[in-house]
Amino acid sequence: VREQSPTQQDPFTSVLIGFAHELRSAGIKVGTDDVLTYFKSMTPLDPTDLVDLYWAGKTTLLSRHEDIATYDLAFKKYFLDEDAPAKTQLMLRPQSVAEAEAALVMPGTEPDSADSDEEPPVLGWMASNVDALKHRSFTACTPEELAALRRIMQRMRLTPPRRRTRRTKTRPAAKGTHPDLRATIRASMRMHGEPPGQLFFQKRKTKLRPLILILDVSGSMADYSRHLLQFAHTAKHAAARVEVFVFGTRLTRITRELTHERVDVALEEAARTVVDWDGGTRIGDSIDTFIRKWGRNGLCRGGVVVICSDGLDRGDPDVLALAMERLARLCHRIVWLNPHKGDNRDFQPSTLGMMVAAPHIDLLLSGHDLASLEELAEMLPALS
Amino acid sequence: VDYPRTVTELTERLREGGYLADRGLATTMLVSLSLRRPVLLEGEVGVGKTEIAKVLASVFGRKLIRLQCYEGINTGQALYEWDYARQMLQIRALSQAEVTDERSVDKLFGPKFLLERPLLEAVKKGDQAVLLIDEIDRADDEFEAFLLEVLSDFQISIPEIGTVKAESSPVVILTSNRTRELHDALRRRCLYHWIGYPTEAREAQIVAIREPQAAEQLTRKVVRAVHRLRELDMVKPPGVAETIDWVRTLDVLGETELTQETAGDTLGAVVKDRDDLDLVRDSLAEIIAGA
Numbered sequence: 266v267r268e269q270s271p272t273q274q275d276p277f278t279s280v281l282i283g284f285a286h287e288l289r290s291a292g293i294k295v296g297t298d299d300v301l302t303y304f305k306s307m308t309p310l311d312p313t314d315l316v317d318l319y320w321a322g323k324t325t326l327l328s329r330h331e332d333i334a335t336y337d338l339a340f341k342k343y344f345l346d347e348d349a350p351a352k353t354q355l356m357l358r359p360q361s362v363a364e365a366e367a368a369l370v371m372p373g374t375e376p377d378s379a380d381s382d383e384e385p386p387v388l389g390w391m392a393s394n395v396d397a398l399k400h401r402s403f404t405a406c407t408p409e410e411l412a413a414l415r416r417i418m419q420r421m422r423l424t425p426p427r428r429r430t431r432r433t434k435t436r437p438a439a440k441g442t443h444p445d446l447r448a449t450i451r452a453s454m455r456m457h458g459e460p461p462g463q464l465f466f467q468k469r470k471t472k473l474r475p476l477i478l479i480l481d482v483s484g485s486m487a488d489y490s491r492h493l494l495q496f497a498h499t500a501k502h503a504a505a506r507v508e509v510f511v512f513g514t515r516l517t518r519i520t521r522e523l524t525h526e527r528v529d530v531a532l533e534e535a536a537r538t539v540v541d542w543d544g545g546t547r548i549g550d551s552i553d554t555f556i557r558k559w560g561r562n563g564l565c566r567g568g569v570v571v572i573c574s575d576g577l578d579r580g581d582p583d584v585l586a587l588a589m590e591r592l593a594r595l596c597h598r599i600v601w602l603n604p605h606k607g608d609n610r611d612f613q614p615s616t617l618g619m620m621v622a623a624p625h626i627d628l629l630l631s632g633h634d635l636a637s638l639e640e641l642a643e644m645l646p647a648l649s
Numbered sequence: 650v651d652y653p654r655t656v657t658e659l660t661e662r663l664r665e666g667g668y669l670a671d672r673g674l675a676t677t678m679l680v681s682l683s684l685r686r687p688v689l690l691e692g693e694v695g696v697g698k699t700e701i702a703k704v705l706a707s708v709f710g711r712k713l714i715r716l717q718c719y720e721g722i723n724t725g726q727a728l729y730e731w732d733y734a735r736q737m738l739q740i741r742a743l744s745q746a747e748v749t750d751e752r753s754v755d756k757l758f759g760p761k762f763l764l765e766r767p768l769l770e771a772v773k774k775g776d777q778a779v780l781l782i783d784e785i786d787r788a789d790d791e792f793e794a795f796l797l798e799v800l801s802d803f804q805i806s807i808p809e810i811g812t813v814k815a816e817s818s819p820v821v822i823l824t825s826n827r828t829r830e831l832h833d834a835l836r837r838r839c840l841y842h843w844i845g846y847p848t849e850a851r852e853a854q855i856v857a858i859r860e861p862q863a864a865e866q867l868t869r870k871v872v873r874a875v876h877r878l879r880e881l882d883m884v885k886p887p888g889v890a891e892t893i894d895w896v897r898t899l900d901v902l903g904e905t906e907l908t909q910e911t912a913g914d915t916l917g918a919v920v921k922d923r924d925d926l927d928l929v930r931d932s933l934a935e936i937i938a939g940a
Contacts, residue, residue, distance in 0.1 A: 298837075302684065302686065302840075306684060308683060309655070309679055309683040310656065310676065310679070310680070316672060317676065320676035320677065321680060323673065323842075324676065324677040324680060324688075324842050327841050328689070328836035328837060328841045329841070330827075430721055430789075431719070431720050431721025432720075432721040433721075446733035446734070446737075447730070447731065447733060450731075450737075458740075506829075520830075556884075557884065561884065562826060562827055562828045563826075563828035563829075564828060564829065566828075591884075
């Protein structure tokens with residue numbers, strides 16, 4: 266790398282490096298070798314053509330779809346705006362500037378962000394009546410007790426049920442259905458070609474099912490979900506594939522944010538991502554979004570979906586009913602945690618949302634205190 | 650046949666092969682061809698991710714080697730496998746003939762008994778191959794890690810034979826439908842391009858190239874109707890493949906016009922979900938009227 270990077274920087278080089286810096290400060294991960302590839306990619310292209318600069322940068326510096334909008338904005342800022350740094354340094358072909366302006370369709374702000382503040386949360390009072398719960402629920406704990414609970418939760422592991430995969434493992438056995446010739450012959454070779462004493466057979470491996478957590482963080486559920494987010498974080502560190510989504514008025518995926526080692530950092534980051542924290546609840550729309558954007562692509566296929574919400578839905582019940590029905594078809598099992606259930610064994614769902622969702626739920630738990638979360642951890646492996 | 654050196658030339662050659670690449674895709678492919686870096690293509694379903702590899706191979710006279718990924722795929726299915734059944738028969742034949750010289754044993758692990766799978770074949774062919782690794786997201790993590798190793802130096806070692814190395818690396822195209830997150834390491838090894846839906850004019854051109862015998866009027870109307878469909882809140886929006894299918898279906902039926910009646914009869918070519926079907930039937934008149 267050192268040999269190839271020029272010590273005497275020509276304007277072109279410094280512009281490309283400057284652009285990479287711009288991208289990094291916009292939050293896109295750009296490695297040094299990516300920048301090097303960007304340089305090299307200019308060989309068959311025309312570096313004075315802004316359209317080439319745009320597309321070559323896009324293909325060499327980006328690696329995920331989510332970053333495209335950020336890239337477009339950064340490119341506009343760096344190459345096209347009035348006081349763009351690149352304009353003073355590079356002699357760009359004027360018509361290529363016009364072309365690039367036309368080629369760049371600038372994304373507006375997030376399509377959903379506008380309507381998220383429209384409706385003020387009006388359900389707080391209904392859900393705040395949780396003191397009636399018998400056990401010490403999370404909301405009733407002192408900060409010290411919460412810290413202790415956290416430590417316990419860190420040790421808990423969510424283990425989803427297993428399923429048979431198409432992957433096989435080989436073992437020597439007296440009988441079996443699928444002989445593994447490769448292993449048998451290899452064993453025979455070790456014995457200098459003597460027939461091996463035992464045949465090897467293939468056996469299908471089992472694998473943990475993916476676990477998908479969909480957590481409600483709207484006004485009435487915020488307190489519970491903070492703890493569940495903690496729980497979700499410990500689940501993420503278990504061996505299984507875990508995906509975490511949070512929703513309020515809309516749905517956000519926070520799986521990537523939870524990859525940080527420290528719980529608090531991850532939580533803080535998740536809180537930043539979920540801009541509708543403490544907003545209203547649209548369960549039906551959120552689950553519908555989940556199905557359209559992720560579920561349909563197979564993210565929850567064969568998996569266990571855990572939804573944590575009180576079922577206070579402000580959206581259309583028909584949307585929720587349809588979304589739940591689709592979700593049930595897409596995934597293996599649906600677990601619903603409703604903190605309002607509490608320790609009540611004969612809990613009857615009273616909110617419209619819960620009643621609509623009930624036929625599609627395989628397991629309904631409370632998740633309002635540590636005991637109930639332990640119950641979840643215990644019942645989860647048996648959901649095969 | 651050498652690969653072209655400019656974006657324009659590459660676009661033109663792909664067009665001859667029946668593929669309309671936009672500037673972005675053409676740039677990505679050109680950079681990939683000149684730097685010999687694999688390309689990771691993501692995008693909506695049915696927008697021609699797999700097709701580009703096929704066309705690239707056919708236009709430049711390369712062999713298309715396809716590795717379709719699926720859960721449980723392992724090295725035996727992707728790299729190579731010894732033909733154990735034949736080896737055993739050979740051993741029996743040798744022992745009956747009482748042949749024990751070293752060479753006949755060597756032959757047991759020679760090319761005759763080696764079953765080449767796509768990756769080994771691609772490494773051997775090198776520059777003469779276009780390797781398509783389709784739907785990489787369907788394979789498991791372990792396989793991805795293994796693939797990373799192969800893609801980094803195009804070298805495969807077979808214990809009984811030795812190391813096979815590509816003299817010049819093949820063109821590699823990976824596609825993913827994003828059913829799971831790919832590892833960053835794999836992404837970083839590749840150039841990345843997202844293929845979205847084409848604009849109306851471009852899609853009409855694509856259909857015209859693929860179904861030249863269809864009436865122009867019909868093509869234009871179908872494309873406009875499909876674009877309207879994509880604006881609807883559908884569970885599975887139609888891709889370019891569906892547009893082509895719809896035009897083909899109507900053309901086979903001898904239609905030269907898209908009316909509400911003919912559209913209703915052939916809706917199955919574009920709409921593949923029951924809920925979507927209900928949604929579309931409700932507003933079919935508008936969709937067709939606008940077209």
